[in-house]
Every structure is written in structure tokens, then in C-alpha cells.
Amino acid sequence: MFVHLAIHHPKPEHVGDLLASMHRVDEAAAGAAGLVQIGAWRDQDSDRLVGLALWESEEAFQVAAPRIFAAVADDPFDEWSARPPEILHLTQP
Numbered sequence: 001m002f003v004h005l006a007i008h009h010p011k012p013e014h015v016g017d018l019l020a021s022m023h024r025v026d027e028a029a030a031g032a033a034g035l036v037q038i039g040a041w042r043d044q045d046s047d048r049l050v051g052l053a054l055w056e057s058e059e060a061f062q063v064a065a066p067r068i069f070a071a072v073a074d075d076p077f078d079e080w081s082a083r084p085p086e087i088l089h090l091t092q093p
Helices: 010-029 057-069
Strands: 001-009 035-042 049-055 081-091
Touching: 001 010, 001 057, 010 035, 010 049, 010 057, 049 057
Parallel strands: none
Antiparallel strands: 001 049, 001 081, 035 049
């Protein structure tokens, strides 16, 4: 199992824009080989938005990632975000 976790810190006025972008990533990933689950989540106690994707393997993620993230390549994340996202790639030890 491989996990791609993105923690976003949107500016308050751009929460909707960033969430819509995350949903475009979800749509672009639909049907990708090796994708187990993907979705956008909102933290109840902060302004953070979290993108969580579970993959059968890191290799499956690496193959699919360029096509998936091309869907949002032109989104102005620097304008929408208070700070850069935290991107974690998790594997079980």
C-alpha cells in the first residue's frame, strides 16, 4: 500500500477554489490502475484541506501521477494558498 497525502492551507477566500481543484484531481484519477481510494477532506478544527489517495503500490501512483496532476497544472495555487502544501508519501515499514 502507498499513500499520497497532501495537506493544503487555503486562504479563507479561496477554500472553494482549492476544494474544486482537489475534486478535479479526484475526477482525473478515477479509473487509474492501482488506485484504491481518493478524496478531498476538510479538517473540522482548522482551515486545512487534505487530499488522500490510497494506491496499491508506489509504482502505480508514479505511472498515474503525471496525467492526474495535469488536470490542475494551471491552477494558481500560490494565489489560493497561505503557504505551500505539505506533501507526504507514506509506506508501511
